[in-house]
Amino acid sequence: MKTLLSIKNLFAGIGAKEILKGVNMNIGSKEMHVIMGPNGSGKSTLANVLMGNPKFSHLSGEIIFRNKNIKSESPDKRAAMGLFLAFQYPREISGVALNRFLFLAYSKLKSGKDKKYKQISVFEFQEKLQEEMKKLKINSELTSRGINEGFSGGEKKKAEMLQLGILDPEMAILDETDSGLDVDALKIVAEAINRFSKKNKAVLLVTHYQRLLKYLNPNFIHVMIDGKIVQSGGPELVKKIEKEGYGNFLNG
């Protein structure tokens, strides 16, 4: 299978603190990978560094996405190349309506990808949006509010899945997308991830818990401890973690 994303000996930190200490990973274009690990192991940092969050510094190593080292590319360039990050804590941006913002982002990404793309009308876009919202059981009033403005925790996470569905990238990085969800919302989010994955897209899911995983069929599980991947394997690793916790990995 073709490698879509290749992370080579990646280091990164914030201020003087080193967080990622040499991460290596390859993700194929149709694969679903899961990174698990205890709090503070560097999972979220990895997700953010992959998307180009400027908050993190001292970067070294390589991030090869679609045969290009994107380590120094800006987040918007990475988005244009087909990378997407669903945030652990989606930002609330008041006064900017979610539907307007999404229409702009959608038009921009589409026309950047396909020179012949003909802009769809606001009306057509609204229909597309409604359809996606129905699948996610999102209240239709929500998208005319400011981005995530006054959304509940669950609504925010669903809104991230809405953006994923609309923007339709090549690879989704999902940062703790399961946190703060009740069982019903968890299922809805899992379905959205599966829909995306079934379009032969790549997924990198970062999670602390395994509860989302019983609805998904990941190909690979990686365990991250202290800024490094300490073990990789198939879905069976989840069971091991469930039984033993991260303690054994810590000692290993």
Place this chain on the structure above:
Amino acid sequence: MPKHKRHKIQDVILGSSTIKEAWENKNPAPYLAGSKKGLDEDLVRFISKEKNEPQWMLEHRLASLKLFYTIPLPQWGPDLRKLNLEQITYYAKAVDRQSQDWKDVPQDIKKTFDRLGIPEAEQKVLAGVGAQYESTVIYHNLKKQFRDQGVIFEDLDVALHEYPDLVKQYFMKCVSPALHKFAALHGAVWSGGTFLYIPKGVKVDMPLQAYFRMNAAGMGQFEHTLIIIEESGVGHYIEGCSAPRYGVDSLHAGCVEVFVKDNAHFRYSSIESWSKDAYNLNTKRAIVGRDAHMEWVGGNFGSAITMLYPCSVLAGIGASADHLGLAFANKGQKQDTGAKVIHIASNTSSKIQMKSISKNGGISIYRGLLDVRSGAENVVSNINCDALILDDISQSQTVPEMKIANQSATVAHEASAGKINEDDIFYLCSRGLAPEEAATMIVNGFINPIAKELPLEYALEMNRMIELEMEGSVG
């Protein structure tokens, strides 16, 4: 867009010296040939004679001139000592101005108008060319709809002749020439402007716009707006100038007077964007009657120094006022704006919401006065100021003054100042927006509470102005 081009457009918007020179070289301002700089009694008499004004108006002008000589410059706020009052052209005949031709307008300026999405007819007006014709057309359309109900919407110079008693009864009775030095100056040299009269009980349900006319009046820098809403009348007046002006004069001392009678509702909206070398020293004031309501909605872009504090005098029991304002201070600009509310009567209420944006060394100052008089019982006032500071070299200040002479008043004041959150920028960029687009979007979100109070086309224009101001803001 390549960087050099962006700067060029920016320069046009900023009215920088290069573009200004190009403009002046190409268009040597023939209408100024017969005009003179500086101010004296002869000029004031000349203006009045040119306009064929009644004797009382001449006397008003001369009395105002005397006040102008005696009142000192304000001893507070921005430094006005650089403003050379001897170098100002106080009056130029608008008729001569129209000899300019649209085809002489520099390409760059036309392009800027295009970017702002202003139709060609309006562009011509804004460039100071061929104004009269288009404005007359617009004007009559409005008249047709409301004339039957007795609404008067006229050029103030015209109204002075057609409705002399009405004008005399109200003219500068709300803003006295003795109020401050520039009100006095205005009283002496005012020219052009709008007269709006809504009779008792008449509800004008669409905004009356003075987009064209304000500019059509020629120089328009001392324009006077006189608005009277009779009992239970309803109206909304909006004036906008969302394109830069290329006047040679650099002082704008306009005046807006609004009389809102008992039970009437009125909203005054404006978007001002003077060229960035101008002093915008504008006076706006409303007297609000019993159970009447006044709303001020304003956006201030442009000008080097702005001093503008729309004022509501709540004179009738149960009167209320809303002040909504936005100021954008870019490089070299001081936006000293705010609101004044004077609670004279009982059970009056006021709400003030101000937003400011400072960028590239710009300074935004909120200056407010809340004045609750001793006889005013149960006054309620809410003041809210939010400042967005886009970089480390820009500033924001808040100077709220409160004089509360009645202990039954309930007053709340909230102020916040902050920067654009980097995490917000990253969030929007991760969806494909360039950093500048993301910042612009956040700023537009910040001003949304004000933009949403404007009619759609003005709100869109305001968003476009923000986009232009935000160019080159990141990286």
